[in-house]
Amino acid sequence: MSIRFYTFILVLLFSLGPLQAGLQPTCRQLISTMLQEVENVHTASYTLNSSERVKGKILRATSHIKLNLHPRQLYFKNNAGVEIIYNELVDKENALVYPNTFPYFNLKLDPHRSIMRNNLHHTIFELGFHHVGSIIQNAVKYSELNFDKWFTNLGIVKFNNRDCYKIYFEYPDFKYVKYKVHKKETATSIALKLGVGEYRIIQNNANISFTDYIKEGRILSVPNVYASKTLMYIDKELNLPVYIKAFDDQGFYESYEFFDLKVNINFAPTEFEKSFPGYKF
Numbered sequence: 001m002s003i004r005f006y007t008f009i010l011v012l013l014f015s016l017g018p019l020q021a022g023l024q025p026t027c028r029q030l031i032s033t034m035l036q037e038v039e040n041v042h043t044a045s046y047t048l049n050s051s052e053r054v055k056g057k058i059l060r061a062t063s064h065i066k067l068n069l070h071p072r073q074l075y076f077k078n079n080a081g082v083e084i085i086y087n088e089l090v091d092k093e094n095a096l097v098y099p100n101t102f103p104y105f106n107l108k109l110d111p112h113r114s115i116m117r118n119n120l121h122h123t124i125f126e127l128g129f130h131h132v133g134s135i136i137q138n139a140v141k142y143s144e145l146n147f148d149k150w151f152t153n154l155g156i157v158k159f160n161n162r163d164c165y166k167i168y169f170e171y172p173d174f175k176y177v178k179y180k181v182h183k184k185e186t187a188t189s190i191a192l193k194l195g196v197g198e199y200r201i202i203q204n205n206a207n208i209s210f211t212d213y214i215k216e217g218r219i220l221s222v223p224n225v226y227a228s229k230t231l232m233y234i235d236k237e238l239n240l241p242v243y244i245k246a247f248d249d250q251g252f253y254e255s256y257e258f259f260d261l262k263v264n265i266n267f268a269p270t271e272f273e274k275s276f277p278g279y280k281f
Contacts, residue, residue: 044262048127052121061078121197121254153165196225243258
């Protein structure tokens with residue numbers, strides 16, 4: 001089910017009327033509004049600081065991103081000088097990658113395959129707010145009647161010199177459970193169905209890849225929710241999640257920080273072409 005569907009349900013349940021003047025929004029109202037604003041993001045540019053636990057180590061990166069959702073177009077450059085362009089109007093299957101290392105020529109790579117997924121929790125298609133929204137959507141679904149117990153509004157904090165609401169979610173029953181693979185399922189399709197993130201599925205089950213079919217009937221170990229604990233900052237003016245930090249049974253799992261954020265801006269079509277001035281392709 002889509003973020004839009006759960007947003008609709010949240011609005012019905014939690015936003016029964018406008019906030020009265022002078023009253024602070026409830027945690028329920030903040031999340032409902034955030035999910036609505038996530039749906040309203042069509043283009044964005046930002047700097048993303050990411051930290052991810054990979055094989056017991058914390059890998060950090062800073063990336064500059066331009067994103068257009070319809071049609072899906074993306075420009076990406078990280079602090080190692082790697083540049084990526086994906087433009088579904090040009091090639092729906094592959095991204096153009098400049099590796100900024102030997103052999104110093106452009107590569108066409110499938111964003112879902114292991115070469116581009118190596119030591120990364122997510123694909124380039126999950127770099128925006130819709131991925132964050134899907135994590136929170138799943139947490140809301142699992143909280144059910146315990147929402148007020150598991151979600152907490154911790155008040156206002158400063159992030160990037162802007163006021164943000166600080167939201168904390170804790171799911172006390174985080175664990176790994178058994179999952180029986182159905183016909184023509186992959187780690188990616190299972191993760192999307194369960195809302196748990198495919199990287200953990202890969203790491204906790206031997207001899208499977210992100211995109212290859214897994215043998216029907218195989219029993220996998222998968223997390224029952226995305227994270228045991230999640231800390232999130234929602235920009236007070238934009239109503240968008242600009243900081244998210246997730247934990248699991250081993251402790252810190254990942255965090256993402258959005259800086260220099262601009263949403264629903266107009267990109268020139270050439271900004272998603274390799275010939276755009278300043279690109280190294």
